[in-house]
Amino acid sequence: MSTRFRLAKGDQVVVLTGAGVSAESGVATFRGTGGLWEGHSLEQVATPQGFAADPQLVWRFYSARRKARRTVEPNPGHRALVALEQAVGEDRFCLITQNVDGLHTAAGSRHVLEMHGALRRTRCSAANCPLEPFEEDLLHEDEVPMCPRCGSPLRPDIVWFGESVLHDAAIHKALLKCRLFIAAGTSGTVYPANQLGSRAKARGAATILVNLEPIDPPGVDPDSEFDEFHQGRSGEILPGLVDQLISNLGPKES
Ligand code: BJW
Secondary structure (H helix, E strand, O other), rough: OOOOOOOOOOOOOEEOOOOOOHHHHOOOOOOOOOOOOOOOHHHHHOOOOHHHHHHEEEEHHHHHHHHHHHHOOHHHHHHHHHHHHHHHHHHHHEEEOOOOOOOHHHHOOEEEEEOOEEEEEEEOOOOOOOOOOOOOOOOOOOOEEEEOOOOOOEEEEOOOOOOOOOOOOHHHHHHHOEEEEEEOOOOOOOOOHHHHHHHHHHHEEEEEEEEEEOOOOOOOOOOOOOEEEEEEHHHHHHHHHHHHHHHHHHHOOO
């Protein structure tokens, strides 16, 4: 399926990605059969209360994710988004990702906002501790690491339910002048990421959804925030979509 949208030079493009974009790299998605939540209670592993109750269980969950991350590589979907950024320019492109796997940066994307944190970072669980989040790839399967500054348990630098997402101000700024918004590989179940499409649309952006399953698609759901739906695997759809956008890139609008 081709897109009816055309970009002009200078247009601001915002892309939101979710777990589906990393699925073809071999990273499990969250919901549904075989998803990361299967066999885990999300209250136990993805809330600050779950961490307070059993930090070792949470570290075991994220250590398994860190270990799995070591063996995966970016896929054609990630690489297509690198090409799109290079074509429109880093200053006109913003890639907002809910993914914590770092695969967009590994692929070569530069303007990336990881709104749900990063698997490769650890931070102190105490709110007022001066320790900065730091990068590490250690597994903590059998011990809970402690903060060298205040002695509180260290935790993965991941945004759990009930916590504020990262880069809120930068996300807001990117949406202000957005002309094209593409959401890819996300179930749209988690706030506030699931509001970004309608926020972009309210600012006049054209909106495209790329997803394996239909999520309130345009034409079926009259209230859909998306103007266009491309159903399929992002690793197969995004390269073609990006090719079209790049080859039809028009002159700067006056
Ligand atoms: C493919 C594909 C392929 C597959 N190609 N597609 C009541 C109480 C407390 C809070 C709330 C509440 N009601 C609402 C809230 C707010 C809450 C929320 O949204 N909850 C809902 C679930 C009900 N949100 C928050 O708490 C957020 N903070 C916040 O709102 O702060 C203000 C606030 C605080 C308190 C109260 C109210 C407001 C923070 C959200 C943090 C989310 N964190 C997680 C887990 C940690 C990360 C980790 O461990 O890795 O982030 S949740 C999990 O879901 C993860 C993901 O980033 C996120 C989104 O999932 P995603 O990416 O969409 O994946 P899936 O699996 O759902 O979907 C994959 C899709 O891909 C599917 O559709 C497939 O079809 C598709 N697909 N293969 C293309 N090859």
